[in-house]
Amino acid sequence: MAGADDWKTGTVLVRGGSKRSPYKETSEAIFLTSGFVYDSAAEAEARFAGTAPGYLYGRYANPTNTMLEERLSALEGGGVCRLTASGMAAVTAAIMCCVRAGDHVVAGRALFSSCRWVLETHLKRFGVHCDFVDATDIEAWRAAIRPDTRAIFIETPANPTLELTNIAAVAALAKAVGARVIVDNIFATPLVQRPFELGADIVVYSTTKHMDGQGRTLGGAVIGPADWVTGELDPFLRHTGPAMSPFVAWNVLKGLETMELRVARSIETAGRLFALARAHPAVARVLWPGDPDHPQAAIAASQMRGGGTLLAIDLRGGQPAAYAFLDALQVVDISNNLGDAKSLATHPATTTHRLLDPAVQAELGITPGLVRLSVGIEDPRDLEADVAQALAAAAAATAG
Numbered sequence: 001m002a003g004a005d006d007w008k009t010g011t012v013l014v015r016g017g018s019k020r021s022p023y024k025e026t027s028e029a030i031f032l033t034s035g036f037v038y039d040s041a042a043e044a045e046a047r048f049a050g051t052a053p054g055y056l057y058g059r060y061a062n063p064t065n066t067m068l069e070e071r072l073s074a075l076e077g078g079g080v081c082r083l084t085a086s087g088m089a090a091v092t093a094a095i096m097c098c099v100r101a102g103d104h105v106v107a108g109r110a111l112f113s114s115c116r117w118v119l120e121t122h123l124k125r126f127g128v129h130c131d132f133v134d135a136t137d138i139e140a141w142r143a144a145i146r147p148d149t150r151a152i153f154i155e156t157p158a159n160p161t162l163e164l165t166n167i168a169a170v171a172a173l174a175k176a177v178g179a180r181v182i183v184d185n186i187f188a189t190p191l192v193q194r195p196f197e198l199g200a201d202i203v204v205y206s207t208t209k210h211m212d213g214q215g216r217t218l219g220g221a222v223i224g225p226a227d228w229v230t231g232e233l234d235p236f237l238r239h240t241g242p243a244m245s246p247f248v249a250w251n252v253l254k255g256l257e258t259m260e261l262r263v264a265r266s267i268e269t270a271g272r273l274f275a276l277a278r279a280h281p282a283v284a285r286v287l288w289p290g291d292p293d294h295p296q297a298a299i300a301a302s303q304m305r306g307g308g309t310l311l312a313i314d315l316r317g318g319q320p321a322a323y324a325f326l327d328a329l330q331v332v333d334i335s336n337n338l339g340d341a342k343s344l345a346t347h348p349a350t351t352t353h354r355l356l357d358p359a360v361q362a363e364l365g366i367t368p369g370l371v372r373l374s375v376g377i378e379d380p381r382d383l384e385a386d387v388a389q390a391l392a393a394a395a396a397a398t399a400g
């Protein structure tokens with residue numbers, strides 16, 4: 001019988017980190033409590049001193065959250081996990097705990113828009129400068145990384161264009177100057193991409209996406225080396241307070257139990273919708289990392305197990321075609337969330353990425369015709385029929 005350390009991913013997702021209370025419940029318990037009590041003043045002193053085990057306060061830790069933290073670090077295959085109230089709280093904490101005034105950061109230019117705001121606008125207030133590079137170009141990374149670069153931020157596949165960054169190659173450049181590599185692994189999920197095996201130091205997640213997977217809760221996670229977590233991240237999280245609610249942690253524990261099944265189904269359907277869209281005359285280009293002809297197929301093959309659950313469909317007719325497509329959808333909803341059991345589609349140029357000026361949008365490949373499709377777990381035949389009729393509507397809008 002394999003011990004917990006040898007469990008395969010599917011077992012970790014269902015059982016990793018689980019601890020039973022004296023009531024022997026089957027499902028993990030939710031400890032909805034902000035505080036904890038002590039049997040004596042001396043015990044309180046010992047717990048605060050760290051010489052006796054036990055919880056102190058909900059902003060620091062909670063038993064339900066501990067189960068999720070342990071499940072996620074087991075899933076990631078290393079590191080220590082801490083939870084946050086949202087994916088952006090995780091991204092912000094990870095970055096802030098790697099830099100100080102005067103430091104330099106390098107990031108890919110195509111990013112989730114709030115990640116870009118933190119790196120471009122927020123860090124400036126503290127005297128930290130971030131340079132943005134074409135993340136598909138390893139020479140651009142080489143040119144931008146300097147001796148004072150302390151952090152590298154990689155989002156791959158990137159939102160919404162699904163461009164890829166070669167994590168191992170960038171990590172090698174970062175190692176040479178002692179910079180920490182932070183990977184936003186949200187689009188790929190830990191099932192498709194394993195950043196630690198590729199040289200990353202820190203991995204961040206929005207549990208809001210595939211981990212909850214059912215569109216219920218907002219949450220985040222940071223996984224990093226033990227010395228950085230206890231030395232840098234823990235003090236930051238304890239004192240600034242972006243704690244995840246235990247109720248949310250419980251939802252994510254339940255979501256993880258089915259994540260492998262959901263993600264496998266979504267990837268398979270994404271492949272079918274990719275083939276349908278690629279063959280359609282209304283489509284100028286469709287990007288999916290599982291495409292053998294993806295411009296970075298070699299990188300996808302070297303670091304991803306499967307193409308992921310998102311497609312970027314660029315419609316020939318520009319914004320009118322994109323709007324006609326979205327408005328015609330009957331099963332798929334128009335929504336900017338992703339990684340949900342429900343298929344969701346969005347128009348990045350006018351929603352999530354609207355604050356970028358048109359020149360930057362063009363540089364990033366966020367064209368007026370681009371639609372991002374997050375593929376859910378509905379019956380693939382219903383999704384094919386829905387996307388096919390919406391593409392026909394886009395074609396009609398273009399012709400008219």
Ligand SMILES: *Cc1c(COP(=O)(O)O)cnc(C)c1O
Nearest residue numbers: 086087088112159186206208219
């Ligand atoms: C959703 C997302 C985030 C932010 O997560 P929230 O839970 O919404 O705060 C960051 N990066 C990427 C790539 C995302 O998809």
